[in-house]
Amino acid sequence: MHSEPRPYERNPRYPATGAVVTGWNDAVATLPTRPAVLALDGPAALDWDEAAQGIATALRERSVEVAVLDVREHWSPAAVERLCVPDAESDAFFLPLAEFRMADLFVDGRLSVERPTRGVLLVFGPGAALCSPDLLWWADLPKRYAESAIASGTLPVGVNLGRPHAAGDLRSLFYTDWPVTDRHRDALASRIDRWIDVQAPGAPASLDGEAVRATLAGLARQPVRTRPYFNSTPWGGRWAAEKLGFEPDNGNTALGYELIAPEAGVLVGQDTGALVELPFQLLCVLHPEQFLGTDVHQRYGTSFPIRFDYLDTVGGGNLSLHCHPQEQYMRETFGWPYTQHETYYVTASEPGSRVFLGLRQSTDVDILRKEVEASATHGTPLRVEDHVQTFPADPGQLFMIPAGTPHSSGAGNLVLEISATPYLYSLRFYDWLRRSTSGVPRPLSHRHAFANLDTGRRGSEVVADLVPQPRLLREGTGWREEVIGALPEMFYAVHRFLLDGTGPADDDTEGRFHILNVAAGDGVVVETADGRRHDLAFAETLTVPAAVGGYRLHPVGGRPAQVVKSLVTPS
Secondary structure, eight states: OOOOHHHHHOOOOOOOOOOOEESHHHHHSOOSOOOOEEEEOOSSSSSHHHHHHHHHHHHTTTTTOOEEEGGGOOOOOOOHHHTTTTTTTTTTSSOOOOOOGGGBBGGGGGGOOOSSSSEEEEETTTTGGGGOOOOEEEEOOOOHHHHHHHHHTTOOBOOTTTTTSSBOHHHHHHIIIIHHHHHHHHHGGGSSEEEEESSTTOOOOEEEEHHHHHHHHHHHHHBOOOEEEEEOOOOOSSSHHHHHHHOOOOOOOOOEEEETTTTTEEEEEEEOOOOOEEHHHHHHHHHHHHHHHHHHHHHHTTTEEEEEEEOOOSSSSOOOOEEEEOOOIIIIIIIOOOOOOEEEEEEEOOOTEEEEEEOOOOHHHHHHHHHHHEEEEOOOOOOOTTTEEEEEOOTTTTEETTTTTOEOOOOTEEEEEEESSOOOOOOOOTTOBBTTTTSBOOOOOHHHHHHHHSSSSBHHHHHHHOOOOOOOEEEETTTEEEEEEEOSSSSEEEEEEESSSOEEEEOOOTTTTEEEEEESSSEEEEEEEEEEEEETTTTTTEEOOOGOOOEEEGOOOOOOOOEEEEEOOOE
């Protein structure tokens, strides 16, 4: 098998089991003629008035009587104030993950409506499904839109759950809106009658609910890529713009979302027609054992526990010096059941680039604390190298970053983060006196950082534990598989396939999903035991569901390739 190399694909797509239609007219054409309550549910951060008007207009053009009910007008003000509005004394950086239900926004947890005797009653807004509708539609806008709208100020109000007239707040979005809406959506997934993707204003793409579930059932048993995208930040570089063809809104490609499950989507549709982006998370919700594997499902529920993302500082600056919450702190303070362990795999780097990792043997934490506080208060530069070790960022090197370890990727690197899925808890000590895009100093959560700093592992122990050398695991004709990163306190491992181009490598999921990334070379073709084939080009990331079982990696064009793999280690 000698396929030719291809460029990085920014919009991977998969066939839908059913036709994707465009526009409200085609969507409402599927509705029955009898009187009905139609619920249009979805996240807070979309234009609900436009969606409701589009449906109502399309129905009236078909001579159907329409009444509308906006559920946002039926939320309990007291409940919204108690559940959705951060307390004035709350943490300036983070909020505990919200645990309430969408129903808790309504008086007595109910949404009662009078059933129509003719025509359609359109009930719309977050929580509309609670009205016991005859038909349930879900309108969706991928999460990246809301985050971008708040960060850029392009949608200053109406983004957050419970507050349609308030200014957007990222803390509420991350820690309240998303977990509450995700749980609500996941509970409805098995009975949604139509999925509507509203990324194109005025031209929504939609797919019948049964077709959505059939499509996901197929994807849960075959290799699948999510739709990648890049965010810009003050430290971002330009590697992904120049090498992969991304066109960033704010001039750099700092953070590449290859596979971050809570935000990832899978594009489905026909080869040349409209596409619908379905949440990757629904694969875990509807088919947890086939997709995750029985053992992983038992340990992590429907949470997909590993993420792959890029940190691009090529032509940019150093990341902040930060750490991540230790496990007990993560559970008790932030509400996540597992914590944010990370690794850095250096995919590319410029000469002289570095990774900052782990305390020096001589580091005095009290002095470090005083210098960090002085920097935060007075803008005094911090000599990070006085306290934290530095290592050459050589391509192919993996750095282990268990929770509590101080670290930063230096300027000039393209780092593939292979990490636990929690990703919103960077506890910053120092950010190089950098200012945000609005010109104000970037905030530092250094009190959280020092509360989680691992002061025990330092000096030579950092080198021995966190800068590992590859260990041969197994080999065959033309290939070998190495373990390049594993620690007892981390629940996943990182392996690497080295293929010399003369033959395929054999692997098997053995009941646990794998994630693959082509770290060097032109790419591979992943061939499953049942004959499915999936191209994977340089820098692309692929999930191999647990149900796949045996598969092979064929190097493209008979040329050498390196493929990084991560998997949950046995419990």
